[in-house]
Amino acid sequence: MAQYLAQLDRVFVALTDQTRRAVIRRLGRGPASVGDLASEFPMALPSFMKHVRTLEESGLIRTAKSGRVRTCTLNRERLALVDDWLAEQRRIWQERTDRLEQFVTETAKDQP
Template sequence: MAKYLAELDEVFLALADPTRRAVLHRLGHGPASVSELAREATMTLPSFMKHVRTLESSGLIRTAKSSRVRTCELNRERLAVVEDWLAEQRRLWDERTDRLDQFVTSSTERNTT
C-alpha cells in the first residue's frame, strides 16, 4: 500500500504543474522531440528539461535518444494509477451521498407523518 501511495504522490506531483500537463496533452497526440515540446513552452531549454525529467521519473513519459534527438512518448499505462485512485474516491463518495440521501429521505418521511 505504501508503494502505491508513493507512486500516486509522484504522479500527482508531476501533474501539478501546468507546463507538465501541457506536455502530456501534446504527447497525447503522439511522440515528439524535446525541442518540439520546448518550443511550445515559454522558458529556457535547461528549465524545460527539468520538467521532462520530472515526467520521466514519475513514469508518465518515456524518452529515447537517437543521435542528438531525444524523443518523448506518453506512457498511458502509468495514468492507470490515477484512474484507479479516482475510481476508488468516486465509489466512496457515491456511497456517502447515497447514505445521506437515505437519511434525508427517511427524516423527511418521519416528519411528514
C-alpha cells in the same frame, strides 16, 4: 500499498504544473522530441528539461535518445493509476451520497 501511494503521489506532483500538463496533453497526440516540445514554451531548454525529468521520474513519460535527438512518449499505463484512484474516490463519494439521501428520506418520513 505504500508503493502504490508513493507512485500516485509522484504522478500528482508531476501534474501540478501547467507546463507538465501541457506536455502530457501534447504527447497524448503522439511522441515528440524534446526540442519540438520545448519550442512550444517560453523558457530556456535547461528549464524545460527539468519538467521533462520530473515527468520521466513520475513515470508519466518515457524518453529514448537516438543520436542527438531525445524523443518523449506518453506512458498511458501510469495515467491508469490516476484513473483507478479517481474511480475509487467516485465510488466512495457515491456511497456517501447514497447514505445521505437515505438518511434525509427516512428523517423526512419521521417528521409529522
